[in-house]
Amino acid sequence: MSAVRISSDLMGVLAARRSQARFRIGVAVAMLAGFGSTVGWAFAFGWVAVYMGLQLAEHLLLHRRDLSTFSSLVLLSTNAIVFGAYGAMGPVMDGSWGLACGVVLMCGGLLNTALTSQKSLQAFVASAWPFAFYLGAMPFAALAVGAEGHHAVALAISAALIVGCTVMIWRSAARALIAEGEARARAEAADAAKSAFVAMVSHELRTPISAILAGAVEAGRAEAAGARASNLELIESSARMMRTLLDDLLDLSKIEAGKMGVEVTPFDLRRLMLETVRFWAPEARRRNLRFRVEGARRVPTWVEGDPTRVRQVLNNLFSNALKFTDSGSVTLKFAASPDGQATLSVIDTGPGMDAAQVGRLFTPYGQASDSVARTHGGTGLGLNISRELARLMGGDLSVESAPGQGAAFHLKVSLPAAAAVSAVDATQDRQGLRLLIVDDHEVNRRAFTLILQAACDELAVAHDGVEALERLATQRFDLVLMDLNMPRMGGMEAVRRLRAEPGPNQATPVIALTASVAPKEMAVCKAAGMSGFVMKPVEAKELFAAIEQVLSEARATVAQTA
Structure with missing residues (x-):
């Protein structure tokens, strides 16, 4: 041997x-x-x-x-x-x-x-x-x-005890070494997975950044309106890719820290499903796939839950289904039980998965196979985040699949019926606003100015909380957009001082510009005197919706006190 x-x-x-x-x-x-x-x-x-x-x-x-x-x-x-x-x-x-x-x-x-x-x-x-x-x-x-004989017996018993204790010491040491080896192997595997994940994220970031840079250069050179519009569309889609990646990273960090939360609010489930299907239908047509909805008549109109997270999970499931299905169909199927439990299933006719691939599917930093990232891109975070969100909403996310038989993902979530609520009319047509933008980053100030300049008669900027308070002490504004993290004085402290001292803007609505809208952070902002929240990176539609909401609430408060 x-x-x-x-x-x-x-x-x-x-x-x-x-x-x-x-x-x-x-x-x-x-x-x-x-x-x-x-x-x-x-x-x-x-x-x-x-x-x-x-x-x-x-x-x-x-x-x-x-x-x-x-x-x-x-x-x-x-x-x-x-x-x-x-x-x-x-x-x-x-x-x-x-x-x-x-x-x-x-x-x-x-x-x-x-x-x-x-x-x-x-x-x-x-x-x-x-x-x-x-x-x-x-x-x-x-x-x-x-x-003496009894001395010999005592010595024999002592010898047996010594041998027995030695065996126990060896077993304990062996178990400790085995546990240490397993822990080291798990740590090394986690480090390797995270290293691969960082490399993957770097690749995923470089792709939209390269497209944004190229699109910006070509948009400046293009003379025809059609060519310029195409380049601007490229920039916009690339920016959305980067935002999706950033959202996934933030969600993962909050899940690992145990700080992820969901809200419960009335929303129109039928409209949410319709909007989601309409969003993905062009991609399905581009890939020559049938896009079907089953059980639509049984979908209740108004339910209680977290519409943002339900939409996020459905988008992840549709994205995966369309990404891996080359022919056939993708189906959204709805089913509900009398106790308010709803099941939204996304079923595709793709290649399917074996048991080993399914076992890795919901792990962070992992994908169904090592070639997935190279072939289809992505970080492998979406399904892990989706399952955690489903569980936070009182449900779960499961999958049924076999090689060559496609895959069926089932989102089960508690969505009890709710009374109808009139939607906030978010519009960009409000005119005559006097607005102050407070942000320490020049790029952010320019971006907000581009979005808001058409809707404002007067638009001012400040670099930090100190400069903002100086302007707010002498000049009347209808609204303030306030970044939270700034040098000299952050947004939270600036709003506390604004509310505490008499002045022309003591009651002026302030919208927080924040990287997190978790319930804990929102509660702290509310306690400081903030009126609303917009999560960075900001989209124009979301910004105008937040502005309309806080101004409408301010008008209602004034009407009640009049």
């Missing part, structure tokens, strides 16, 4: 013995000096010579790396037999004192065996049995040197 067939655990023990050779030689010299008079100097020097020769032979054999499992175990047993023989001579040469010294040496040998045999049961048994044998013989040696 060649060395390569030796188990990795046994190889680890042999490697550890090579590194401990100097220690064993030092122990032998110490035993010669300390116990030579006990066992007799002639025997002591002879034993040292034999033991040193054995260490040299072991060094040469381990250096050649051609030991079989059997020869390795014989080597370990021989070492233990020779080492233990030194203590076994104690009672023979020096009576009861030599017996005591021998028992101590056997216990030390057993303990060293338990600590150095690592995870290899073979190595432990081969190294421990000689010491256990010697200890078992000590009660008989005690009787031979004149001990």
Whole structure:
């Protein structure tokens, strides 16, 4: 049997013995000096010579790396037999004192065996049995040197306890080493997965950034309106790709930190499903796929839940279905139970997945196969985030699939019926606004100015909270857009001071520009005096909807107090 067939655990023990050779030689010299008079100097020097020769032979054999499992175990047993023989001579040469010294040496040998045999049961048994044998013989040696019978029995029981405790020590050490190895393997796998994920994210970011840069350059050069519109459309779609990626990263970080939340509000489920289907229908037509809806008549109009998160999960499912389906159809199927549980299923006729692929499907930083990212792009976060969102909404996300039979993703979520609510009329036609934009970044100030300049009679900017308060103390505004994180003074502190001090804008609505709209952050902003929230990166439609809402609420408050 060649060395390569030796188990990795046994190889680890042999490697550890090579590194401990100097220690064993030092122990032998110490035993010669300390116990030579006990066992007799002639025997002591002879034993040292034999033991040193054995260490040299072991060094040469381990250096050649051609030991079989059997020869390795014989080597370990021989070492233990020779080492233990030194203590076994104690009672023979020096009576009861030599017996005591021998028992101590056997216990030390057993303990060293338990600590150095690592995870290899073979190595432990081969190294421990000689010491256990010697200890078992000590009660008989005690009787031979004149001990009473009950002393011999006590010694036998003590020897058995020592052997049993040694076995327990070895088992505990082996389990600890196995657990440490498994933890290290998991950590290394996680690090490798995250490294691959970072590389994937970098690639996903470079693609839309390159498109934005190219589109901007070409838009400046293009003379025809059609060519300019095409380049601007490229810039817009690339920016949306970057926003989707950023949203996924933020959602993942909040999920891992346990800070992800969902809201419960009345919304029109039928309209949400219709808008989602209309959004993905052009992509289905482009790929020559049938796009179907089943169970639409059973969809309730108004339900309670989180429309943003339901839409997010459906978009992820449609995106995957259309991405992996080359022919056939993609179907959205609705089913509901009387207790308010709804099931929205996205079913495709794609290639399907085997059990191993399904098992990796909902893991973060993973995809169904390693080639998915190269072929189709994406970070592999969407399904993991979608399942977590489904569970936060009191449901779950599951999948049924088999190779060649497509896939069916089932979003089960609690959506009890609700009373109809009139929608907020978000419009960009409001005129005559006096608005202050507070942001420390020049790019953000320019972006908000481009979006809002047509709807405002007066548009002012401030670089931070200090400058904003100076303007707000002397000039009347209808609305303030306030970034939260700025140098000198952030938006939160600026709004607290604005509300606390009398002035022309003490009651002026303030919309927070924030990277997070989690319930906890929103509550803090509300407590500081904010009137509304817009999440960065901002889209014009969302910004105008927030402006219309806070101004309508402000008008209603004034009407009530009049």
